[in-house]
Amino acid sequence: MKLCVAICTRERPKMLRACLASVCAQSVPDWVQAEIVVVENHDRETSRHVAEEVAAETGWAIHYVLEPELGIPFARDRCGTFAENAGFDRVLYIDDDEIAHAGWLETMVEATRALPAEVHYGRVLYTWPPETPSWMVPEQVNKRPSGTVLTKAEGHNTLVETKVFRAREAGGFGLHFDGSMRFTGGSDTDFFTRVHDAGGRIVWIPDALVEELVPVNRTTLRWQLNRTFRVAGNISRLHEKRAGKRKAALRSLLKGLGRIVGGTVLFLPAAASFAVSPEGGRRRAFKAAKQIASGLGSLAYLAGHQQQPYAKVDGG
Structure with missing residues:
Protein backbone atom coordinates (compact mmCIF):
# COMPACT_ATOMS: atom_id res chain seq x y z
CA MET A 1 0.00 0.00 0.00
CA LYS A 2 1.14 3.52 -0.79
CA LEU A 3 -0.21 5.62 2.08
CA CYS A 4 -0.45 9.39 2.48
CA VAL A 5 -0.97 10.70 6.02
CA ALA A 6 -2.75 14.05 5.66
CA ILE A 7 -2.72 16.94 8.13
CA CYS A 8 -4.65 20.18 7.53
CA THR A 9 -3.37 23.19 9.45
CA ARG A 10 -3.67 26.96 9.66
CA GLU A 11 -1.44 29.14 11.84
CA ARG A 12 -1.01 26.48 14.54
CA PRO A 13 2.70 25.56 14.31
CA LYS A 14 3.05 24.21 17.87
CA MET A 15 0.08 21.90 17.47
CA LEU A 16 1.32 20.84 14.04
CA ARG A 17 4.75 19.97 15.38
CA ALA A 18 3.29 17.80 18.14
CA CYS A 19 0.96 16.06 15.68
CA LEU A 20 3.77 15.41 13.21
CA ALA A 21 5.99 14.01 15.97
CA SER A 22 3.28 11.51 16.94
CA VAL A 23 2.81 10.44 13.31
CA CYS A 24 6.53 10.07 12.66
CA ALA A 25 6.85 7.89 15.77
CA GLN A 26 4.44 5.32 14.29
CA SER A 27 5.49 1.81 13.35
CA VAL A 28 4.97 1.25 9.62
CA PRO A 29 4.48 -2.32 8.31
CA ASP A 30 6.92 -3.53 5.66
CA TRP A 31 4.17 -3.73 3.05
CA VAL A 32 3.27 -0.04 3.47
CA GLN A 33 5.08 2.94 1.94
CA ALA A 34 4.03 5.93 4.03
CA GLU A 35 4.55 9.64 3.45
CA ILE A 36 2.96 12.78 4.91
CA VAL A 37 1.32 15.80 3.34
CA VAL A 38 0.76 18.98 5.34
CA VAL A 39 -1.83 21.24 3.72
CA GLU A 40 -1.65 24.79 5.02
CA ASN A 41 -5.01 26.52 4.63
CA HIS A 42 -3.45 29.93 4.03
CA ASP A 43 -1.98 32.15 1.32
CA ARG A 44 1.33 32.31 3.25
CA GLU A 45 3.74 29.54 4.27
CA THR A 46 3.41 29.96 8.02
CA SER A 47 4.35 26.35 8.88
CA ARG A 48 6.71 25.19 6.14
CA HIS A 49 9.65 25.42 8.55
CA VAL A 50 7.92 23.01 10.92
CA ALA A 51 7.37 20.41 8.19
CA GLU A 52 10.96 20.75 6.95
CA GLU A 53 12.48 20.54 10.43
CA VAL A 54 10.48 17.44 11.39
CA ALA A 55 11.33 15.80 8.06
CA ALA A 56 15.04 16.44 8.67
CA GLU A 57 14.81 15.12 12.24
CA THR A 58 12.87 11.94 11.46
CA GLY A 59 13.69 11.02 7.87
CA TRP A 60 10.02 10.96 6.87
CA ALA A 61 9.02 12.31 3.47
CA ILE A 62 6.82 15.31 4.28
CA HIS A 63 5.17 17.28 1.48
CA TYR A 64 4.04 20.83 2.19
CA VAL A 65 1.18 22.27 0.13
CA LEU A 66 -0.66 25.60 0.31
CA GLU A 67 -4.44 25.77 -0.09
CA PRO A 68 -5.22 29.52 -0.24
CA GLU A 69 -9.01 29.08 -0.44
CA LEU A 70 -9.98 29.41 3.21
CA GLY A 71 -12.17 26.75 4.78
CA ILE A 72 -11.60 23.21 6.08
CA PRO A 73 -13.47 21.52 3.20
CA PHE A 74 -11.00 23.06 0.72
CA ALA A 75 -8.01 21.92 2.80
CA ARG A 76 -9.34 18.39 3.26
CA ASP A 77 -10.18 18.17 -0.42
CA ARG A 78 -6.66 19.27 -1.36
CA CYS A 79 -5.31 16.44 0.81
CA GLY A 80 -7.44 13.92 -1.04
CA THR A 81 -6.74 15.20 -4.54
CA PHE A 82 -3.01 15.50 -3.77
CA ALA A 83 -2.92 11.86 -2.66
CA GLU A 84 -4.93 10.66 -5.65
CA ASN A 85 -2.88 12.63 -8.19
CA ALA A 86 0.39 11.49 -6.61
CA GLY A 87 -0.56 7.83 -6.93
CA PHE A 88 -1.27 7.02 -3.29
CA ASP A 89 -3.75 4.21 -2.62
CA ARG A 90 -5.18 5.70 0.56
CA VAL A 91 -5.13 8.95 2.51
CA LEU A 92 -5.19 8.88 6.32
CA TYR A 93 -6.57 12.06 7.87
CA ILE A 94 -5.54 13.35 11.28
CA ASP A 95 -6.24 16.88 12.57
CA ASP A 96 -3.37 19.14 13.58
CA ASP A 97 -4.71 19.37 17.15
CA GLU A 98 -4.59 15.59 17.60
CA ILE A 99 -1.90 13.19 18.79
CA ALA A 100 -1.75 9.67 17.40
CA HIS A 101 -1.46 6.87 19.96
CA ALA A 102 1.14 4.16 19.51
CA GLY A 103 0.03 1.59 16.94
CA TRP A 104 -2.48 3.95 15.34
CA LEU A 105 -1.17 3.77 11.77
CA GLU A 106 -0.52 0.03 11.86
CA THR A 107 -4.00 -0.67 13.25
CA MET A 108 -5.60 1.38 10.48
CA VAL A 109 -3.74 -0.18 7.57
CA GLU A 110 -4.10 -3.74 8.91
CA ALA A 111 -7.86 -3.12 9.06
CA THR A 112 -7.91 -2.77 5.26
CA ARG A 113 -6.96 -6.45 5.02
CA ALA A 114 -9.36 -7.77 7.63
CA LEU A 115 -12.25 -5.42 6.88
CA PRO A 116 -12.19 -4.26 3.23
CA ALA A 117 -13.87 -0.87 2.79
CA GLU A 118 -13.50 2.49 1.10
CA VAL A 119 -13.40 4.25 4.48
CA HIS A 120 -12.06 3.14 7.87
CA TYR A 121 -13.05 5.42 10.74
CA GLY A 122 -11.00 5.46 13.96
CA ARG A 123 -11.78 6.67 17.45
CA VAL A 124 -10.94 10.07 18.96
CA LEU A 125 -10.37 10.47 22.69
CA TYR A 126 -10.71 13.92 24.25
CA THR A 127 -8.49 15.34 26.99
CA TRP A 128 -10.28 18.12 28.86
CA PRO A 129 -8.45 20.95 30.66
CA PRO A 130 -8.28 20.49 34.46
CA GLU A 131 -10.52 23.51 35.06
CA THR A 132 -13.40 21.93 33.11
CA PRO A 133 -16.50 21.40 35.29
CA SER A 134 -16.75 17.68 35.94
CA TRP A 135 -20.45 17.64 35.03
CA MET A 136 -19.56 18.85 31.53
CA VAL A 137 -17.09 16.05 30.73
CA PRO A 138 -18.86 13.19 28.89
CA GLU A 139 -18.11 9.54 29.44
CA GLN A 140 -15.83 8.20 26.72
CA VAL A 141 -17.06 4.66 26.22
CA ASN A 142 -16.85 2.81 22.93
CA LYS A 143 -20.31 1.36 22.30
CA ARG A 144 -19.69 -0.13 18.85
CA PRO A 145 -17.66 -3.28 18.13
CA SER A 146 -14.81 -3.18 15.64
CA GLY A 147 -16.00 -3.66 12.08
CA THR A 148 -19.39 -2.06 12.62
CA VAL A 149 -20.66 -0.75 9.28
CA LEU A 150 -21.57 2.95 9.46
CA THR A 151 -23.51 5.34 7.26
CA LYS A 152 -21.27 8.34 7.95
CA ALA A 153 -17.96 9.41 9.48
CA GLU A 154 -16.04 12.54 10.42
CA GLY A 155 -12.92 13.99 8.86
CA HIS A 156 -10.46 13.32 11.67
CA ASN A 157 -8.87 9.90 12.09
CA THR A 158 -10.28 8.57 8.84
CA LEU A 159 -8.57 6.33 6.29
CA VAL A 160 -9.97 6.89 2.79
CA GLU A 161 -9.34 5.04 -0.45
CA THR A 162 -8.24 7.64 -3.00
CA LYS A 163 -10.61 6.30 -5.65
CA VAL A 164 -13.28 8.25 -3.76
CA PHE A 165 -11.73 11.43 -5.20
CA ARG A 166 -10.95 9.96 -8.64
CA ALA A 167 -13.14 11.05 -11.55
CA ARG A 168 -16.02 8.73 -12.36
CA GLU A 169 -14.87 8.23 -15.94
CA ALA A 170 -11.59 6.91 -14.48
CA GLY A 171 -13.36 4.42 -12.22
CA GLY A 172 -13.70 6.56 -9.10
CA PHE A 173 -16.55 8.11 -7.14
CA GLY A 174 -15.78 11.67 -8.22
CA LEU A 175 -16.64 13.06 -4.78
CA HIS A 176 -15.31 16.19 -3.07
CA PHE A 177 -15.87 18.14 0.14
CA ASP A 178 -18.53 20.84 -0.25
CA GLY A 179 -16.89 24.28 -0.32
CA SER A 180 -20.19 26.02 0.42
CA MET A 181 -19.79 24.72 3.99
CA ARG A 182 -16.38 26.33 4.42
CA PHE A 183 -17.00 27.92 7.84
CA THR A 184 -20.18 26.22 9.07
CA GLY A 185 -18.81 22.85 10.12
CA GLY A 186 -20.37 19.58 9.02
CA SER A 187 -18.66 19.32 5.62
CA ASP A 188 -16.93 16.10 6.69
CA THR A 189 -20.16 14.42 7.77
CA ASP A 190 -21.76 15.55 4.52
CA PHE A 191 -18.86 14.14 2.47
CA PHE A 192 -18.80 10.72 4.09
CA THR A 193 -22.59 10.46 3.96
CA ARG A 194 -22.30 10.96 0.20
CA VAL A 195 -19.56 8.31 0.07
CA HIS A 196 -22.01 5.90 1.71
CA ASP A 197 -24.82 6.94 -0.62
CA ALA A 198 -22.53 6.29 -3.61
CA GLY A 199 -22.00 2.70 -2.47
CA GLY A 200 -18.87 3.18 -0.39
CA ARG A 201 -18.40 1.02 2.69
CA ILE A 202 -17.52 2.72 6.00
CA VAL A 203 -16.32 0.61 8.94
CA TRP A 204 -15.52 1.45 12.55
CA ILE A 205 -11.98 0.80 13.86
CA PRO A 206 -12.09 1.73 17.57
CA ASP A 207 -8.55 0.55 18.35
CA ALA A 208 -7.01 3.13 15.98
CA LEU A 209 -6.78 5.93 18.55
CA VAL A 210 -5.91 9.60 18.36
CA GLU A 211 -6.22 12.08 21.21
CA GLU A 212 -7.43 15.66 21.02
CA LEU A 213 -6.85 18.34 23.64
CA VAL A 214 -10.01 20.39 24.12
CA PRO A 215 -9.20 24.14 24.11
CA VAL A 216 -10.12 26.04 27.28
CA ASN A 217 -12.53 28.30 25.39
CA ARG A 218 -14.68 25.25 24.64
CA THR A 219 -15.27 24.43 28.30
CA THR A 220 -17.89 27.13 28.90
Whole structure:
Protein backbone atom coordinates (compact mmCIF):
# COMPACT_ATOMS: atom_id res chain seq x y z
CA MET A 1 0.00 0.00 0.00
CA LYS A 2 1.14 3.52 -0.79
CA LEU A 3 -0.21 5.62 2.08
CA CYS A 4 -0.45 9.39 2.48
CA VAL A 5 -0.97 10.70 6.02
CA ALA A 6 -2.75 14.05 5.66
CA ILE A 7 -2.72 16.94 8.13
CA CYS A 8 -4.65 20.18 7.53
CA THR A 9 -3.37 23.19 9.45
CA ARG A 10 -3.67 26.96 9.66
CA GLU A 11 -1.44 29.14 11.84
CA ARG A 12 -1.01 26.48 14.54
CA PRO A 13 2.70 25.56 14.31
CA LYS A 14 3.05 24.21 17.87
CA MET A 15 0.08 21.90 17.47
CA LEU A 16 1.32 20.84 14.04
CA ARG A 17 4.75 19.97 15.38
CA ALA A 18 3.29 17.80 18.14
CA CYS A 19 0.96 16.06 15.68
CA LEU A 20 3.77 15.41 13.21
CA ALA A 21 5.99 14.01 15.97
CA SER A 22 3.28 11.51 16.94
CA VAL A 23 2.81 10.44 13.31
CA CYS A 24 6.53 10.07 12.66
CA ALA A 25 6.85 7.89 15.77
CA GLN A 26 4.44 5.32 14.29
CA SER A 27 5.49 1.81 13.35
CA VAL A 28 4.97 1.25 9.62
CA PRO A 29 4.48 -2.32 8.31
CA ASP A 30 6.92 -3.53 5.66
CA TRP A 31 4.17 -3.73 3.05
CA VAL A 32 3.27 -0.04 3.47
CA GLN A 33 5.08 2.94 1.94
CA ALA A 34 4.03 5.93 4.03
CA GLU A 35 4.55 9.64 3.45
CA ILE A 36 2.96 12.78 4.91
CA VAL A 37 1.32 15.80 3.34
CA VAL A 38 0.76 18.98 5.34
CA VAL A 39 -1.83 21.24 3.72
CA GLU A 40 -1.65 24.79 5.02
CA ASN A 41 -5.01 26.52 4.63
CA HIS A 42 -3.45 29.93 4.03
CA ASP A 43 -1.98 32.15 1.32
CA ARG A 44 1.33 32.31 3.25
CA GLU A 45 3.74 29.54 4.27
CA THR A 46 3.41 29.96 8.02
CA SER A 47 4.35 26.35 8.88
CA ARG A 48 6.71 25.19 6.14
CA HIS A 49 9.65 25.42 8.55
CA VAL A 50 7.92 23.01 10.92
CA ALA A 51 7.37 20.41 8.19
CA GLU A 52 10.96 20.75 6.95
CA GLU A 53 12.48 20.54 10.43
CA VAL A 54 10.48 17.44 11.39
CA ALA A 55 11.33 15.80 8.06
CA ALA A 56 15.04 16.44 8.67
CA GLU A 57 14.81 15.12 12.24
CA THR A 58 12.87 11.94 11.46
CA GLY A 59 13.69 11.02 7.87
CA TRP A 60 10.02 10.96 6.87
CA ALA A 61 9.02 12.31 3.47
CA ILE A 62 6.82 15.31 4.28
CA HIS A 63 5.17 17.28 1.48
CA TYR A 64 4.04 20.83 2.19
CA VAL A 65 1.18 22.27 0.13
CA LEU A 66 -0.66 25.60 0.31
CA GLU A 67 -4.44 25.77 -0.09
CA PRO A 68 -5.22 29.52 -0.24
CA GLU A 69 -9.01 29.08 -0.44
CA LEU A 70 -9.98 29.41 3.21
CA GLY A 71 -12.17 26.75 4.78
CA ILE A 72 -11.60 23.21 6.08
CA PRO A 73 -13.47 21.52 3.20
CA PHE A 74 -11.00 23.06 0.72
CA ALA A 75 -8.01 21.92 2.80
CA ARG A 76 -9.34 18.39 3.26
CA ASP A 77 -10.18 18.17 -0.42
CA ARG A 78 -6.66 19.27 -1.36
CA CYS A 79 -5.31 16.44 0.81
CA GLY A 80 -7.44 13.92 -1.04
CA THR A 81 -6.74 15.20 -4.54
CA PHE A 82 -3.01 15.50 -3.77
CA ALA A 83 -2.92 11.86 -2.66
CA GLU A 84 -4.93 10.66 -5.65
CA ASN A 85 -2.88 12.63 -8.19
CA ALA A 86 0.39 11.49 -6.61
CA GLY A 87 -0.56 7.83 -6.93
CA PHE A 88 -1.27 7.02 -3.29
CA ASP A 89 -3.75 4.21 -2.62
CA ARG A 90 -5.18 5.70 0.56
CA VAL A 91 -5.13 8.95 2.51
CA LEU A 92 -5.19 8.88 6.32
CA TYR A 93 -6.57 12.06 7.87
CA ILE A 94 -5.54 13.35 11.28
CA ASP A 95 -6.24 16.88 12.57
CA ASP A 96 -3.37 19.14 13.58
CA ASP A 97 -4.71 19.37 17.15
CA GLU A 98 -4.59 15.59 17.60
CA ILE A 99 -1.90 13.19 18.79
CA ALA A 100 -1.75 9.67 17.40
CA HIS A 101 -1.46 6.87 19.96
CA ALA A 102 1.14 4.16 19.51
CA GLY A 103 0.03 1.59 16.94
CA TRP A 104 -2.48 3.95 15.34
CA LEU A 105 -1.17 3.77 11.77
CA GLU A 106 -0.52 0.03 11.86
CA THR A 107 -4.00 -0.67 13.25
CA MET A 108 -5.60 1.38 10.48
CA VAL A 109 -3.74 -0.18 7.57
CA GLU A 110 -4.10 -3.74 8.91
CA ALA A 111 -7.86 -3.12 9.06
CA THR A 112 -7.91 -2.77 5.26
CA ARG A 113 -6.96 -6.45 5.02
CA ALA A 114 -9.36 -7.77 7.63
CA LEU A 115 -12.25 -5.42 6.88
CA PRO A 116 -12.19 -4.26 3.23
CA ALA A 117 -13.87 -0.87 2.79
CA GLU A 118 -13.50 2.49 1.10
CA VAL A 119 -13.40 4.25 4.48
CA HIS A 120 -12.06 3.14 7.87
CA TYR A 121 -13.05 5.42 10.74
CA GLY A 122 -11.00 5.46 13.96
CA ARG A 123 -11.78 6.67 17.45
CA VAL A 124 -10.94 10.07 18.96
CA LEU A 125 -10.37 10.47 22.69
CA TYR A 126 -10.71 13.92 24.25
CA THR A 127 -8.49 15.34 26.99
CA TRP A 128 -10.28 18.12 28.86
CA PRO A 129 -8.45 20.95 30.66
CA PRO A 130 -8.28 20.49 34.46
CA GLU A 131 -10.52 23.51 35.06
CA THR A 132 -13.40 21.93 33.11
CA PRO A 133 -16.50 21.40 35.29
CA SER A 134 -16.75 17.68 35.94
CA TRP A 135 -20.45 17.64 35.03
CA MET A 136 -19.56 18.85 31.53
CA VAL A 137 -17.09 16.05 30.73
CA PRO A 138 -18.86 13.19 28.89
CA GLU A 139 -18.11 9.54 29.44
CA GLN A 140 -15.83 8.20 26.72
CA VAL A 141 -17.06 4.66 26.22
CA ASN A 142 -16.85 2.81 22.93
CA LYS A 143 -20.31 1.36 22.30
CA ARG A 144 -19.69 -0.13 18.85
CA PRO A 145 -17.66 -3.28 18.13
CA SER A 146 -14.81 -3.18 15.64
CA GLY A 147 -16.00 -3.66 12.08
CA THR A 148 -19.39 -2.06 12.62
CA VAL A 149 -20.66 -0.75 9.28
CA LEU A 150 -21.57 2.95 9.46
CA THR A 151 -23.51 5.34 7.26
CA LYS A 152 -21.27 8.34 7.95
CA ALA A 153 -17.96 9.41 9.48
CA GLU A 154 -16.04 12.54 10.42
CA GLY A 155 -12.92 13.99 8.86
CA HIS A 156 -10.46 13.32 11.67
CA ASN A 157 -8.87 9.90 12.09
CA THR A 158 -10.28 8.57 8.84
CA LEU A 159 -8.57 6.33 6.29
CA VAL A 160 -9.97 6.89 2.79
CA GLU A 161 -9.34 5.04 -0.45
CA THR A 162 -8.24 7.64 -3.00
CA LYS A 163 -10.61 6.30 -5.65
CA VAL A 164 -13.28 8.25 -3.76
CA PHE A 165 -11.73 11.43 -5.20
CA ARG A 166 -10.95 9.96 -8.64
CA ALA A 167 -13.14 11.05 -11.55
CA ARG A 168 -16.02 8.73 -12.36
CA GLU A 169 -14.87 8.23 -15.94
CA ALA A 170 -11.59 6.91 -14.48
CA GLY A 171 -13.36 4.42 -12.22
CA GLY A 172 -13.70 6.56 -9.10
CA PHE A 173 -16.55 8.11 -7.14
CA GLY A 174 -15.78 11.67 -8.22
CA LEU A 175 -16.64 13.06 -4.78
CA HIS A 176 -15.31 16.19 -3.07
CA PHE A 177 -15.87 18.14 0.14
CA ASP A 178 -18.53 20.84 -0.25
CA GLY A 179 -16.89 24.28 -0.32
CA SER A 180 -20.19 26.02 0.42
CA MET A 181 -19.79 24.72 3.99
CA ARG A 182 -16.38 26.33 4.42
CA PHE A 183 -17.00 27.92 7.84
CA THR A 184 -20.18 26.22 9.07
CA GLY A 185 -18.81 22.85 10.12
CA GLY A 186 -20.37 19.58 9.02
CA SER A 187 -18.66 19.32 5.62
CA ASP A 188 -16.93 16.10 6.69
CA THR A 189 -20.16 14.42 7.77
CA ASP A 190 -21.76 15.55 4.52
CA PHE A 191 -18.86 14.14 2.47
CA PHE A 192 -18.80 10.72 4.09
CA THR A 193 -22.59 10.46 3.96
CA ARG A 194 -22.30 10.96 0.20
CA VAL A 195 -19.56 8.31 0.07
CA HIS A 196 -22.01 5.90 1.71
CA ASP A 197 -24.82 6.94 -0.62
CA ALA A 198 -22.53 6.29 -3.61
CA GLY A 199 -22.00 2.70 -2.47
CA GLY A 200 -18.87 3.18 -0.39
CA ARG A 201 -18.40 1.02 2.69
CA ILE A 202 -17.52 2.72 6.00
CA VAL A 203 -16.32 0.61 8.94
CA TRP A 204 -15.52 1.45 12.55
CA ILE A 205 -11.98 0.80 13.86
CA PRO A 206 -12.09 1.73 17.57
CA ASP A 207 -8.55 0.55 18.35
CA ALA A 208 -7.01 3.13 15.98
CA LEU A 209 -6.78 5.93 18.55
CA VAL A 210 -5.91 9.60 18.36
CA GLU A 211 -6.22 12.08 21.21
CA GLU A 212 -7.43 15.66 21.02
CA LEU A 213 -6.85 18.34 23.64
CA VAL A 214 -10.01 20.39 24.12
CA PRO A 215 -9.20 24.14 24.11
CA VAL A 216 -10.12 26.04 27.28
CA ASN A 217 -12.53 28.30 25.39
CA ARG A 218 -14.68 25.25 24.64
CA THR A 219 -15.27 24.43 28.30
CA THR A 220 -17.89 27.13 28.90
CA LEU A 221 -21.60 26.41 29.06
CA ARG A 222 -22.21 29.01 26.36
CA TRP A 223 -19.79 27.37 23.90
CA GLN A 224 -21.15 23.88 24.53
CA LEU A 225 -24.77 24.89 24.05
CA ASN A 226 -23.94 26.98 21.00
CA ARG A 227 -22.17 24.01 19.42
CA THR A 228 -25.19 21.79 20.05
CA PHE A 229 -27.41 24.47 18.50
CA ARG A 230 -25.14 24.74 15.44
CA VAL A 231 -24.79 20.99 14.89
CA ALA A 232 -28.57 20.56 14.86
CA GLY A 233 -28.86 23.18 12.13
CA ASN A 234 -26.11 21.54 10.10
CA ILE A 235 -27.83 18.17 10.34
CA SER A 236 -31.01 19.75 8.99
CA ARG A 237 -29.06 21.11 6.01
CA LEU A 238 -27.58 17.69 5.34
CA HIS A 239 -31.10 16.25 5.25
CA GLU A 240 -32.08 19.00 2.82
CA LYS A 241 -29.25 17.97 0.48
CA ARG A 242 -30.37 14.34 0.58
CA ALA A 243 -34.16 14.57 0.72
CA GLY A 244 -35.09 18.08 -0.36
CA LYS A 245 -36.09 21.21 1.50
CA ARG A 246 -39.70 20.21 2.17
CA LYS A 247 -38.86 16.93 3.92
CA ALA A 248 -35.98 18.54 5.78
CA ALA A 249 -38.25 21.34 6.99
CA LEU A 250 -40.88 18.90 8.27
CA ARG A 251 -38.25 16.81 10.02
CA SER A 252 -36.67 19.89 11.61
CA LEU A 253 -40.01 21.14 12.86
CA LEU A 254 -40.93 17.82 14.46
CA LYS A 255 -37.44 17.17 15.85
CA GLY A 256 -37.11 20.73 17.11
CA LEU A 257 -40.39 20.80 18.97
CA GLY A 258 -39.87 17.30 20.34
CA ARG A 259 -36.43 18.09 21.73
CA ILE A 260 -37.56 21.32 23.32
CA VAL A 261 -40.43 19.57 25.06
CA GLY A 262 -38.23 16.63 26.04
CA GLY A 263 -35.49 18.87 27.40
CA THR A 264 -37.97 20.91 29.40
CA VAL A 265 -39.37 17.75 30.95
CA LEU A 266 -35.84 16.60 31.85
CA PHE A 267 -35.27 19.72 33.91
CA LEU A 268 -37.81 18.56 36.51
CA PRO A 269 -35.89 15.46 37.73
CA ALA A 270 -32.64 17.41 37.38
CA ALA A 271 -33.90 20.01 39.83
CA ALA A 272 -35.15 17.32 42.19
CA SER A 273 -31.87 15.39 42.15
CA PHE A 274 -29.81 18.52 42.78
CA ALA A 275 -30.73 18.49 46.49
CA VAL A 276 -29.45 14.93 46.84
CA SER A 277 -26.46 15.17 44.50
CA PRO A 278 -25.43 18.62 43.20
CA GLU A 279 -23.02 17.01 40.75
CA GLY A 280 -25.68 14.69 39.36
CA GLY A 281 -28.20 17.50 39.22
CA ARG A 282 -25.85 19.69 37.21
CA ARG A 283 -25.08 16.86 34.81
CA ARG A 284 -28.78 16.19 34.24
CA ALA A 285 -29.52 19.89 33.84
CA PHE A 286 -26.70 20.18 31.29
CA LYS A 287 -28.14 17.27 29.32
CA ALA A 288 -31.57 18.89 29.36
CA ALA A 289 -30.15 22.26 28.26
CA LYS A 290 -28.32 20.62 25.35
CA GLN A 291 -31.52 18.91 24.24
CA ILE A 292 -33.33 22.26 24.22
CA ALA A 293 -30.42 23.90 22.37
CA SER A 294 -30.57 21.15 19.76
CA GLY A 295 -34.29 21.71 19.31
CA LEU A 296 -33.76 25.45 18.89
CA GLY A 297 -31.04 24.75 16.33
CA SER A 298 -33.46 22.66 14.28
CA LEU A 299 -36.05 25.45 14.38
CA ALA A 300 -33.41 28.06 13.51
CA TYR A 301 -32.79 26.15 10.28
CA LEU A 302 -36.41 26.86 9.33
CA ALA A 303 -35.68 30.58 9.73
CA GLY A 304 -32.59 30.35 7.51
CA HIS A 305 -30.16 31.05 10.37
CA GLN A 306 -26.66 29.62 9.94
CA GLN A 307 -23.53 30.28 11.99
CA GLN A 308 -19.96 30.53 10.64
CA PRO A 309 -17.85 29.46 13.65
CA TYR A 310 -14.75 28.44 11.69
CA ALA A 311 -14.10 31.79 10.04
CA LYS A 312 -11.44 32.30 12.73
CA VAL A 313 -8.67 29.98 13.89
CA ASP A 314 -9.67 28.25 17.12
CA GLY A 315 -7.21 26.99 19.70
CA GLY A 316 -4.05 28.24 18.02
